[in-house]
Amino acid sequence: MLESLDPVLLARIQFAFTVSFHIMFPAFTIGLASWLAVVEWRWLKTGNDIYQEIYRMWVKIFAVTFGMGVVSGVVLSFQFGTNWSVFSDRIGSIVGPLLGFEVLTAFFLEASFLGVMLFGWNRVSRKMHFASTLIVAGGTLVSAFWILSVNSWMQTPQGFRLGEYGLLYPSQWLQIIFNPSFPYRFMHMVTAAYLTTAFVVGGIGAYYLWRKLHVSHARVMLGMAMIMAVFVAPFQLILGDLHGLNTLKHQPAKVAAIESIWETERGAALKLFGWPDQEGETTLYAIEIPKLSSLILTHDLNGEVKGLKEWPKDERPPVAWVFWSFRIMVGLGLLMILTGVFAVVLFFRKRLFDTRWFQFWCMALTPAGFMAVIAGWCVTEIGRQPYVVQGVIRTAESVSPVAGQHIALSLLAFIVTYLFVFGAGSYYILRLIAKGPTPEGEAYGDHGVDEPPLVTDLVSETGGEDV
């Protein structure tokens, strides 16, 4: 039975699984690093210890998340070879150097200065410590730059030529790095990361307010998060629209799948909901708003939108996945904007920090960013199918000569490991949140402790079991 497993599908599932898990950590740490820099800056500027306590609490969460990001990222750097060796061979000359730059300009920077951020409090000056936070925050952005450049090149490839054995050779580096979809994808993802962090921080702040714990810290958390919701969430909508127009220009099949439009038409309706039927080439049970799709995509009520029937059946992405992922992403984005609207109204009524339903609302939206990020990546990655490099290399021809049963077993091992390890990580993060920002009684790994107390000392102090 195991012999009949399809290696392509299994390799895709494995990559989707490991990369989806991984993306949650950077999506959170990119935003968190920048936010920690702001918090530390406020602390240095105002001398208000509230900020320092907030920093201390969140830097621990940052460390746990970052550690999980590192280990799940190492997996990805090998997976190109283990599961997608033909892809690696063919595009190595183009993608390889960009990934090399990511390691050289970002990974070392982040890893080294994270050590200073976590353990260097008594070994460097406050300014140097702040500089370390800034460097780590900068490193996360540089890392995002390179990896999104690579991904965007796979979406909108240019600046290369095809050589023998189907190998791709670079001909213009600047065209490769700054390919057409890169600026949009980069801005869209970094903004998404900031919003993800904002809604986590805001959600936790709201939880403390709801429980009437750490109130002064919680006000800072919720307040700063709402600034992001008010200003950045609407900005993200505009960026998303620009990104969509760019996709329409370069990957029209993806947009047709997003909209589930089968026939090329003028004045196309926007399908709010429905069930795309890949075989029947139609959208079942569609709820439509007339002409809106044309208006959004072409900024003209009667603009022409290409339908999926323009492409042969084996060139179309799986429509239902793309259609629904897109709606989840946009729906969550609209909820974030709505949060900003509520926040403005409550702020002017001076009820921002003591409205119970709003606290509950923010708590409910804590995971919104993660869900939106994953849904968004599903749109762009599944929407590129059946290609791995749009129009150049098909996914099905990229896979390694590894038997299906081995991919299945390694997939199973990854699932078990990730659920266990990252489940434990989430549990420890929840415990850190439950503990909250506390001025004293720090464990090793925090700042402000002259000599790192040993775990055994802590256990005997707290009356725990002696090991």
Added chain:
Amino acid sequence: MFSFESFLNLPILWFVIIATAVILYVLLDGFDLGVGILFPFAPSDQCRDRMMNSIAPFWDGNETWLVLGGGGLFAAFPLAYAVVMPALYIPVILMLLGLIFRGVAFEFRYKATGKSRRLWDYSFHFGSLVAAFMQGMFLGGLVQGIEVDGRSFAGGALDWLNAFSVMTGFALVCGYALLGATWVVMKTDGTTQDWARKCAHYVLFYVALFMALVSLCMPLMNADVKTLWFSSPNFFLLLPIPLLTLAMFVIIWRDLRKQREYRPFLLSVGLFLMGYIGLGISIWPYVVPFEITIWQAAAAPESQSLLLVGTILMLPVVLAYVGYCYYLFRGKASHETIY
């Protein structure tokens, strides 16, 4: 489009760069994997805490060299990357899983209380052990040669598994344990140091044994390697390598007895370098032994040139701040306030 192809031998240069990244990984992550291998045998929890403290600021920087080695191979020799990874699929996946279990243990261990901390102690130990063993098997599988057809791996899924690769697996575990033990000797004092010194003594014997065995097996398994090492004048030119190795073993042995703190670690690093150089000479000029040379596997000259510029600009900077971090966290792990 720029390319340095006309005046530089790019594949050789890149072979050197990647070989450097790999040995830096082996040495740096080697000592913290080694600490993980020795972890449960430490006499007390306090010792374990000190051991952990001594590597906590460094481990993820150390692991980044692995990403550079893997990423560099992908960038500079994509064909080699595309052949080797599927050929050694199982050891690579198991190594990655091992690295996950040990990597998260650093943070989780400090957050855990009571019995669950034990869980992360073992996660750290077995993760390190599996990662080290798999890296050794990877090495063993690689140097034995890989079956290639056209541009892809053509052998079976378990080709790498045999007595030789199992031996190299154990060899690397012992080697890392030596690095870890001498690191702990250098970075701690008191009970922990005494215990680590004993460990170092003990594993030193096994490292010597395994190095001798591997050195014996390589020429026996491959006629080219045999001629390379045992024909005149090569034999005499290469003689310094085994002689230096032998001298290092003797000095480490004596240093440990004399309770010297720094030199055993530095000489253990030297031992690794010797073994590495020996292996490098044996498989040169192949990047996939004994099928694909560095020239066949090389990426486009434009690609190697671009990344070369990046490497020349960035690598010194990286080394400078990595060095700064080691300097910042210098001294004994248990005496943080001496600084």
